[in-house]
Amino acid sequence: MKLISTISFTCFLLFSISLTAQIQIDWLEITEEPGPNGTIQLHATNTGYCPLTLILDFDKLKNFKVKESLPIKKVVPNGKNSIPIATLTPQKNKSTEYSIKLSYHLGNTVKTKHDNDHVYLLPFEKGKKCVIGQGYNGRYSHTGLNALDFDMKVGTKVCAARAGVVIATKEDSDRGCKTNKCKSLANYVLIYHKDGTFASYVHLKKNGASVEVGDVVEAGQVIGLSGNTGWSSGPHLHFEVYIPRENGNVGVKTKFLIEDEKVAHLQEKKSYTAFHP
Numbered sequence: 588m589k590l591i592s593t594i595s596f597t598c599f600l601l602f603s604i605s606l607t608a609q610i611q612i613d614w615l616e617i618t619e620e621p622g623p624n625g626t627i628q629l630h631a632t633n634t635g636y637c638p639l640t641l642i643l644d645f646d647k648l649k650n651f652k653v654k655e656s657l658p659i660k661k662v663v664p665n666g667k668n669s670i671p672i673a674t675l676t677p678q679k680n681k682s683t684e685y686s687i688k689l690s691y692h693l694g695n696t697v698k699t700k701h702d703n704d705h706v707y708l709l710p711f712e713k714g715k716k717c718v719i720g721q722g723y724n725g726r727y728s729h730t731g732l733n734a735l736d737f738d739m740k741v742g743t744k745v746c747a748a749r750a751g752v753v754i755a756t757k758e759d760s761d762r763g764c765k766t767n768k769c770k771s772l773a774n775y776v777l778i779y780h781k782d783g784t785f786a787s788y789v790h791l792k793k794n795g796a797s798v799e800v801g802d803v804v805e806a807g808q809v810i811g812l813s814g815n816t817g818w819s820s821g822p823h824l825h826f827e828v829y830i831p832r833e834n835g836n837v838g839v840k841t842k843f844l845i846e847d848e849k850v851a852h853l854q855e856k857k858s859y860t861a862f863h864p
């Protein structure tokens with residue numbers, strides 16, 4: 588087995604509009620193994636915390652035939668096992684050479700569906716009340732985006748709205764501004780759910796992530812402190828649940844548990860009190 592490539596490059600995580608975060612992961616390993624009849628098989632291993640959708644093509648391919656059609660798109664589940672990605676057959680008695688070109692998306696961009704029956708908790712502490720400063724498809728920065736802004740003062744405890752595993756965090760920024768020039772300055776926590784969707788909790792204060800990559804979190808657990816970093820017009824929490832897709836993630840409207848154990852879709856300018864069972 589020969590290690591071809593450990594991917595450790597920057598991926599533009601398409602958090603949509605409020606955040607264009609650059610996430611570095613080094614979960615993906617491509618190895619070369621001898622296959623039957625002199626073929627070469629490329630395998631991928633994902634040692635991370637969620638599936639990755641891999642796009643593989645070749646920069647150079649001299650005197651090889653590739654069995655799969657190019658580019659190869661494959662979902663690589665996380666875990667210890669490697670999965671076959673490509674089979675290369677060298678032409679006899681010719682000098683051969685290849686080099687691969689890789690990109691990936693976080694999550695399974697082929698098959699993920701949101702569990703629309705799932706009831707989310709409000710992402711702040713039980714009994715606390717917050718106003719939706721900007722709702723789904725809001726005019727300030729949510730045009731075409733299913734995301735919610737909960738107004739809250741800097742330092743408010745942010746709770747996981749749903750259980751999952753922490754995929755990425757950023758907490759080194761202490762800056763923000765009212766234009767999209769600042770969007771890469773937002774601190775955040777990104778959580779992966781068991782139905783394959785993700786939730787982003789954005790604009791956290793400096794050092795405001797209280798979880799680490801790989802942590803398993805329960806719904807209602809405190810994951811950080813709110814802030815005003817990134818593209819933001821005032822202290823709030825931007826919350827978004829999305830389905831990973833190759834051509835841009837798709838945000839979804841989710842149901843929340845609110846006071847008196849009612850379940851509701853949240854609306855702009857209304858205030859809601861968290862009920863955590």
Ligand SMILES: [Zn+2]
Binds near residue numbers: 728729734735736825
């Ligand atoms: Zn927002």
